Amino acid sequence: MDIAAAWPNSLAALGPAFYTELAPTPLPDPYLVGINPSLAAALGLDAQRLASRAGVEAFTGNAPVAGSRPLASVYSGHQFGVWAGQLGDGRAILLGEIESPAGPHELQLKGCGRTPYSRMGDGRAVLRSSIREFLGSEAMHGLGIPTTRALIVTGSDAPVRREEIETSAVVTRVSPSFIRFGHFEHFSARGQIDELRRLADYVVDRFYPECRGTPKFAGNPYAALLEQASERTAAMVAQWQAVGFCHGVMNTDNMSILALTIDYGPFQFLDAFDPGHICNHSDDAGRYAYNRQPQVAYWNLFCLGQALLPLIGDQELALAALESYKTVFPRELQARMGAKLGLADAREGDRELLEATLKLLAADRVDYTIFWRRLTRHVAGDSSEAVRDLFLDREGFDRWLARYQERLGAGTAEAAQRMRQVNPKYVLRNHLCEIAIRQAKLKDFSEVETLLALMQSPFEEHPAHEDKAGIPPDWAQHIEISCSS
Known part of the structure; x- marks a missing residue:
């Protein structure tokens, strides 16, 4: 498949000490799980073409992308505070870079087979973890937090063993660079x-040119x-x-x-x-x-x-x-x-107010996202009862609210507007992801698509999806996620 006129690979220009060239390992009978049309548009790509049979084959690693130069990079690192020695792209292969209206971006296939850096791993990703990354990275982007992003997820019924037997998937990740500490x-x-100097010079010249002249x-x-x-x-x-x-x-x-x-x-x-x-x-x-x-x-x-x-x-x-x-x-x-509190400026005593807020939330284990969203509505003119109902210590909340309202003062309409821009109604909670994953295992990807749309505009009301902004069900407390997630 040819989706770019050229696929430059600036990492490859650093020399063979930095990577190993290799092709992805194919998966049988791949299918489309999800695609990110807004990211495709930002990259100047045709989402329909990406979602075609040829696109699914290419972004599963089954067919070469014309002009690309696939490679896996080597790195090392500390894991859980302990030096782990050589690591590297154990299940990810970099296709190269595309020039887009948003600037050059690297595209990387994650889950496309073993590399020389896989150690004892199988080089695969599972459907569960790939959906989590696809939705999680877009959720962070929707919140305005710097992140890598995900363009497309494909799946295959090829089995992969984790805590149990699961099915395979490949997620195409997008970033200006995947270089790590x-x-x-x-x-x-x-x-x-x-090689260290070559790498540092590459990063400085490409991403931090102002570092060349810092007095x-x-x-x-x-x-x-x-x-x-x-x-x-x-x-x-x-x-x-x-x-x-x-x-x-x-x-x-x-x-x-x-x-x-x-x-x-x-x-x-x-x-x-x-x-x-x-x-x-x-x-x-x-x-x-x-x-x-x-x-x-x-x-x-x-x-x-x-x-x-x-x-x-x-x-x-x-x-x-x-x-x-x-x-x-x-x-x-x-x-x-x-x-998040709607404060227009910083004043003496604000830190103590913030500490009191978090202490109050922690004491009653109040839902973090819902608290801030209900507080926003209260500042916008709603009764305080919806916020108060989140607390067991009602008197403690009343004292805090009086202190907060005194600090907030007049101009609550402006404060509420500021709060709406930073206090999301929707975040990608574990149980929402879990529901989407369960449906996806049955080849129903509608919930993946719904969550993707919500996470792209998490500050909006989306009244048709109120259920996804409520208190999590009891079973959500028992979801376990680990390094295999």
Whole structure:
């Protein structure tokens, strides 16, 4: 199939130390599970053509995409805080880049067979995890959070063993770049400094050209790169925390150098607010609990700093580059949480108000998304009873509400408008995904399509889908997601 005039592959230009060229491994009788028309349009692609039989074959890895140069990249990383050594694209193959109205983007097939970096894995993805990534990445994009995206999902009845026998799928991921912290760690750990410099220069020149002339670091572009990655990562994680997103497996090989949310495995949006919530069933020690994500992000950046140190050349300079995380994260989080409360400006005492808000939510395990949406409606003129009904401690809520209303003051119409733009009605809750997955296993993909549309405009009312914005059913508490998700 030919969908682009040319498929440049700038990663391949870095040299054979960075990748292995190989073709995807075909799957029998592939079928279309879902397609993202809005992303296709943004990339200048024809969604109907992608959804055709030829498109399904191509994006399952069964037929070559004319002009592409498939390859799998090598990287290393820390997993659950432990150095794991060489990793790499164990089930993903990069087709190359397409030039689009949105700029150059890489397209990558995930789940298309073994690569030299699969270790003991089978190189496959299952239908369940592929649907979760397809919908999860689009949900994050709809919320305005930096993320990789997903263009198309195809399935096959070919069996794959996880906790049980499941069926195969391939998801086509889209990103300006899939380079991770782990790419830098790989070459640094091996003492391959020439390759490390080549990689850093590539990232700087392609994505961070301003790093070439940063006076703060006396012309050291690698320290400037570390600072840019730190600040962007801080802003991204602040957005995660504000919307109640749990990544679940923040290994250094799952951290994007562009500060994009990447690798949707055991992710979850909070239901009941529990700061210590652990969404990953495999995370026995709770390393990646919701309230630990900001600290883990900094730890991962420190690992990136260590990897870049041979290029930066000065440990104090590297530490100075990392220091901005400690300023940017609290500032970004304060701004985003203030916006959720409808506050137009920052004042003394706001931090205490925000802390009191979260403490109140945690004490009664109040549904995080529903609280903010009902509070928005109250500020817009509705009674406070719908918000109050979420709490067991009604008197505690009444005291908090009086304090909040005093801080909010006049101009509630403007405040409500601000709140509508940051407090979604819909997030991709686990049970919604689970329902879509169960139907998809029966070859009914209508719920995947419905959720995709909702997640693309999560701040809108969508009155026909009120059931998807309500309190989760009791069985949702028993859904377990793990690294195989």
